[in-house]
Amino acid sequence: MTNEWEIEVHGYGLVRISKSLIEHLLSYRQINSSAAESGGVLIGKHLNSNGTLLIDDYTPPQPSDRQGRYEYYRSDDHNRLVQKIWQESQRKSTYVGLWHTHAEPIPNYSSVDKRDWNIALNKSMYEGDRLFYFIVGQTHIRCWMGTKRAVFNKIELIGEYNANLA
Amino acid sequence: MPNMQKEFDTFHEKIKLKKYDENKDLRDKRDLLIDELRDALKDEKIPGTDKSLTFRSINQGSYAMNTGIRPKHDDYDIDVGVIFNVTNEEYESGTLKKLVRDKLNKSNRTVKYKRPCITVEYKTEDYHVDLAVYSDNNSDIHIAWGKEFSDEKLWYKSEPEELTSWVADVSTDPDKAAQFRRCVRFLKKWKEKQFNSGGNGAPPSIGLTIQTRKAFNFYDKKSDLNALITVAKYIKDSFCDEYDHALSKWMKNIVVDLPVAPYKNVYYKMTLIQKDKFHEKVDILLEALEEAEREESAHKASKILRNVFGDEFPLVEDVKEARVMPYVTSGNNA
Known part of the structure; x- marks a missing residue:
């Protein structure tokens, strides 16, 4: 796959997002007025070379999730799926972050989103001390990076993907 | 030891050229030229007789064998054989090949007389056709072999369909x-x-x-x-x-x-x-x-x-083992 979305993160390294993942996530965009929010987990591979992290897979919404126009609930089934993917890939593919959609062109996170991301940083289990969050808007995907810290976690916007330019 | 089968399968999907029956575009191009030749020869008689000169066409080469790869510079190579209803005595091989060449020689293309075939190249198209000329010779097929101005021009015994079957019968x-x-x-x-x-x-x-x-x-x-x-x-x-x-x-x-x-x-x-x-x-x-x-x-x-x-073979990423067993919390977004 060519045309990856690449984000150089100072102090961390190159984060690569595969073209096929972007295409899949864009298919969940809330473009028509009745489309509900979708979400799930970002799956990736930690690399020794040619970048630091490759985000190349995801879990799609599960029947046990709740999907509304302006709300989304991510159920425990995502955890089961991710653990299965981790095991079946011989521990190569693992949980690296979360994604969900917003019914706005250029997405911003809400207080509910931020709370979810902080809980994920504090309570979930993952490699290293960072998680990546995508919000898939109607025209743009934005990527934030969360860093786990002893006192206050840090959450910062690190990249933006314009679907209209792709 | 990785067996790389997944990568070989991906690679194969990338490089393989579809057969004619899955590739309408190339099939149409082949048929266009064959129909044109048939039309151009419709009033042609076998010399010294009142028998019409006719032919049947066969696929040959990698399309027929289903072993083709996509060409590097989009120059598709279409291999066809035309088997004429003549004996080796009725036509001198060079004469028949020249007739085919002259009938196909038009301004939008270059037609070349080569040793094993007539090659039709188009100025604005992404393919060329190699047309091998055969005599049926009472079911004892021979190919019109040799360059136009060479002394070595002859009917050469050939079994194009047997070759395709031999390969297919693996x-x-x-x-x-x-x-x-x-x-x-x-x-x-x-x-x-x-x-x-x-x-x-x-x-x-x-x-x-x-x-x-x-x-x-x-x-x-x-x-x-x-x-x-x-x-x-x-x-x-x-x-x-x-x-x-x-x-x-x-x-x-x-x-x-x-x-x-x-x-x-x-x-x-x-x-x-x-x-x-x-x-x-x-x-x-x-x-x-x-x-x-x-x-x-x-x-x-x-x-x-x-x-x-080459680089169409997929690169397997240099992945670190993720030792931590993942655990994903459930949660709400809005």
Whole structure:
């Protein structure tokens, strides 16, 4: 796959997002007025070379999730799926972050989103001390990076993907 | 030891050329030219008779054998044979071939009279057609062979359909036959990457196809990599030593006869130096394949295979093991 979305993160390294993942996530965009929010987990591979992290897979919404126009609930089934993917890939593919959609062109996170991301940083289990969050808007995907810290976690916007330019 | 089968499958999907029955575009282009020729010849009589000159067409080459790869620069090669209802006595081979050439020679294209065929090249299209001219000769097919202004112009016994069947008959097991066709395509990519295009420096594809077919008395259920190793070994072992007096050294020569008439050496156009180089490259191929097979890391194995087959072979990422068992919290978004 060519045309990856690449984000150089100072102090961390190159984060690569595969073209096929972007295409899949864009298919969940809330473009028509009745489309509900979708979400799930970002799956990736930690690399020794040619970048630091490759985000190349995801879990799609599960029947046990709740999907509304302006709300989304991510159920425990995502955890089961991710653990299965981790095991079946011989521990190569693992949980690296979360994604969900917003019914706005250029997405911003809400207080509910931020709370979810902080809980994920504090309570979930993952490699290293960072998680990546995508919000898939109607025209743009934005990527934030969360860093786990002893006192206050840090959450910062690190990249933006314009679907209209792709 | 990674067997790389997933990568070989992805690679194969990328490089394979669809057969005519799945590729309407090329099929239409082929039919267009054949129909045009049929139309142009509709009033033509066999000399000295009132019998109409007619022909039937056959597919040949990699389309017929289902071993084609997508061309590098989108120059698709369509191979067709036209078998005329004439005997070798009714037409001199050069006369009939010239008639075909003249009927097809129009302003939007270049028509070339080559030794084995008439080649039609289009100025604005991404394909060319190689048209081999045959006499049916009472079901004893001969090909019109030789260049236009050469003395060596003759009817040459040929079995184009038998060759296609011989290749197709590699196995009754469809998995084995499919692995055979994949291996032929992989070797064609190897050839494309390792030999300069043009000239006779590279072994012709039909040679690689025939040798792979002969090597394929086995089927490796495990992996295409193992199958390729067997084929590369077989090709390497089919070379023999020959002393070159001009160069005062031992060289590697290879003779592989067509399995059907005219039973000539498929590598006849290559010089001894070119065949010696071919051997050297097969030797390097075999070493690389065996190294990839021994390699513990799929990442390193994929790099070796990209050196052999080019960058269309997928790179396996250099992935760190994620030791922490993941646990994902449930949660709300808005």
